Amino acid sequence: MDKGERNNIEYQRIKKLSELDLDYRNLQEEFQSLVELAAHIAGTNISLINLIDNHSQWTVSSYNFELFEIDREESICQYTIQSENAMEVQHLGKDTRFKDKPYVKEDGFKYYLGFPLMVETGESIGALCVIDYQEKNISEEKKKLLRLVADEIVKKLENKMKLDVLQDQLDRAIVQRNQIAHDVRGPIGGILGLALSAENETLEQSEFDLYLEMIKSSAAKLLDLTDDILERQKEQLKENYFTLSEFKKHLEDLYALPALNKKIDFAVVFNKEKNHYSFPRKKLLPIAGNIIANAIKFTEPEGRIAVNLDIIDAKDNVSLLIEVKDNGKGIPKEKLQNLRKTGVLSERGTNDEKGYGLGLQLVIEMVDSIKGMLTIQSEENKGTTVKITIPIGSH
Incomplete structure (x- = not known):
């Protein structure tokens, strides 16, 4: 081979691992x-x-x-x-x-x-x-049992991915249900308001009073139902969405220790004023993780890696910004020019870490798949800055 x-x-x-x-x-x-x-x-x-x-x-x-x-x-x-x-x-x-x-x-x-x-x-x-x-x-018999355990682990991992696909479909259905709930609230609120107004008037017919009470009761129940729909939608979406602060915590949990082991100053910051935005977490961890792992690999001990997370709130759309900046080895100019074509950096790291050279290729493909943009600025022996913008919605 x-x-x-x-x-x-x-x-x-x-790539298969990243897809999970x-x-x-x-x-x-x-x-x-x-x-x-x-x-x-x-x-x-x-x-x-x-x-x-x-x-x-x-x-x-x-x-x-x-x-x-x-x-x-x-x-x-x-x-x-x-x-x-x-x-x-x-x-x-x-x-x-x-x-x-x-x-x-x-x-x-x-x-x-x-x-x-x-x-x-x-x-x-x-x-x-x-x-x-x-x-x-x-014994061979116990090894067969261990193989079955390994197979069960794989099934659970693959089922998680299948559930994520179903969750994406469910999220879209929930958004539609959410819109229906908002549409229904308006007329129901009107009915309830009319019933309350009529209740405050002097009426002679007891039957009419009873009728109005029924309208008010029914409308209140429907409002409770729409509130329940909206609340359940929020809870279901939360599991598959990040805020900037949640994204920061996940990145710190995963990469602070590898950076510390190499005595690299690693910091993740985010725009606190934009922390009310939520965005799909799909592919974000493997995208950011590969970039950060690359930065750790090509940054000298005692070096610095800064990750900046922000929301770009433009006129017609909203995007997530992931910026990873290091003061490491940098990328040679000729390799940087051909990076999108090859996506491969196979050099060894600053501590002689083995270079598998496929992380950036995978990142480029994943960013393209979610209609994002990736730019790299680098200078040998001065460092590299990778910026990724990913659309997360519109106004």
Whole structure:
């Protein structure tokens, strides 16, 4: 297999993971029972679900171990996802790939068994692994059970994506229902007002009084119904929408620690005056995440990365602005000119991090898919500024 074929396979793999549009920090509880089951089947101290993107391995759910993020090239599971079969290492300290890793030398991990998390289209997006401080002898029957657990994890992840698609359709239906509710409120309010006015007049016919009371009661109930429709619509939309402050928190939760590990000053700011806007979260985390991960990779220790989140409130439309600015290596002029054509930067990072070179290509494709715009300004040895604007609605 030549380099081009390998790059294409890897690109399709990280693209599939991005399409799942997962929030890595909110999956622990959802998969807790499955990682615990895996550890009990294997009889190991630790069980992890690791997802592997362009730069990092993210532990999204774990048993008997804290969630963490490490550079992809430092992980064991990067080898597991290269095959359809399970990978077993009886003694990590005797394997030249892992014997010098901190989790082997300092934490004393010895045994590893990992199963690739392969989606139905054939890409491995990560691994289910069990780890122990002692060597283990796990039977073939238990390995079959662990494979079933891995398959169940994949099903749940893919079902989340399918539910997101259905939620998008539901959101559109809710917007229509919302409009109906607003349309209905007007005439109903008029009926209620008429009934109240008539009630205050001197009337001789008791039957007419009763009739007016019925009108008032019916109109009030209908108003309550429309209020309920609107309130439920707000709650359902909230789960799939961000405000600027919520977006900031998610980015900090995901990338503050990787930046800190490299001693990079990482800050996310947002326009507090525009925090009343809400916008769809779809694709925002993989888009911003790939840009920030790239900035961390190509920025020297003690460097700076600033992320600015804002709302551009133009005359005819409203857009979300994501700006990521670093003072890192920068991009050579000739590569910057060809970036939209190739989308590939394959250089190693400032700490010699391995360059997979596909993150920007994926970002460009995702931004285009949601009708956004991406611009890059960069100068060698002075840094890079990436600006992304994404339409989120109109006035």
